[in-house]
Amino acid sequence: MTRATGRSLELYYIDGRPDGMLTAEMFNWTGHVLMTPRTQIAIALARPEASYAGIYLLLGEQEGEPLAYIGEGEDISARIRSHDVKKDWWTSAILITAAANKLNKAHVRYLEARLIAEAKSIGRMPLENSVAPSLPGLSEADQGKMEAFLENLLVVLPAVRVDMFIQRARSAPKAAVTAPVAAWSEQEARFVLENKKHNLTAYAVLDGGEFIVEAGSHARLNWESKAARVHGYGLLHAELKTSGVLQQDGERCIFAQSYAFQSPSAAAAVVDGRPANGTTEWLNVATRQTYKEWEASRIEATQVMEPA
Structure with a gap:
């Protein structure tokens, strides 16, 4: 198993405000991101880089729903000025260029097509893009360069609060919720959530620092709480139904794919269809401890005893 390699990322808040313009650059990468x-x-x-060739993202909402647009241009500033007039829904823009304006028209068309395909697959x-553009003809060497550029870009974008390219669905073999052991390598622990009132059973594993609900687990058909209907876990429940991770199975949903949540509480909320405290609702399959109790015991076990 290849060990993950750390990367160094520099964020610069141009006017010193966390909600203002910022740039993001990565060590040993020619890319430059301006949010x-x-x-x-x-x-x-x-700014000078705004007139470079590159790709850009427009992010915002339309009729209460999130929306994005991905575009490219040999002069990004000219393209965005056009969209600034024609599109009134976007509230932030991400400009992606390369040092010394090293990207050409074919490069940015390739990156645009790849990003659109990636966003649609996730x-x-x-x-708002109505058409998914085809990949332009690039040499094998240039394709390799653009794929390397894209790999780094997808690491940088979440740092500037763009998470639309994060794939949380997992392609592990589908396991029935009654299975005794999940097919995950190096898993740290396995947990179960049983909601007898609504006939729901869900299994999850903590694997590599991710809390992954297994395919085949159950969830409420709809978000049933007024809390967080517009924001937070209610939106996440709707997002998972829209993307096909949650699929209707009679009067409930089933996880068609394993999915990595950011916390046990996020996972429990989606399963229960309401805000939930995942640290107490998930039980360790082996010990029947709550996640909170299991976590505390693990922390205690790793404490180094001070010499007397």
Whole structure:
């Protein structure tokens, strides 16, 4: 198993405000990312890199639903000025270029097509792009360069609060919820959540620091709480239904794919269809401890005894 390699990322808040413009760069990568709120778009477009060839993302909401647009241009500033007039829904823009303006038209068309395909396959945010462009003809060497560029870009984007390219669905073999052991290598622990009132059983594993609910687990058909209907876990429940991770199975849903949640509580909320405390609702399959109790025992076991 290949050990993951750490990467060094530099974020620079241009005006010193966490909600203002910022740039992101990675060591040994030629890419440059500029994130700007729409309220500062004029200042952003006056920067030298805004006139470079590159790709850009427009992010916002339309009729209460999240929406994104992915585009490219030999002069990003000219393209965004056009969209600034024609599109009134977006609230922030991400400009992606390379040092010394090293990307050409074919490069940015390739990156645009790859990002659109990636976003559509993940399905976390709807795109306004009506057509998925085909990949332009690039040499084998240039394709390799652009794939390497894209790999680094997908690491940088979440750092500037763009998570639409994070794939949390997992392709592990589907396991029935009654199976005694999940097919996960090096798993740290396995947990079960049983909601007898609504006939729900879900299994999850903590694997590599991710809390992964297994395919075949159950969840409520709909989000049943008024809390977080517009924000938070209610949106996540709706997102998983839209993307096909949750599929209707009679009067409940079933996880068609294993899915990595950011916390046990996020996983429990989606399963229960309401806000939930995952640290007490998930039980360790082997010990019947709550997640909270199991975590505390693991922390205690790893404490180094001080010499007397």
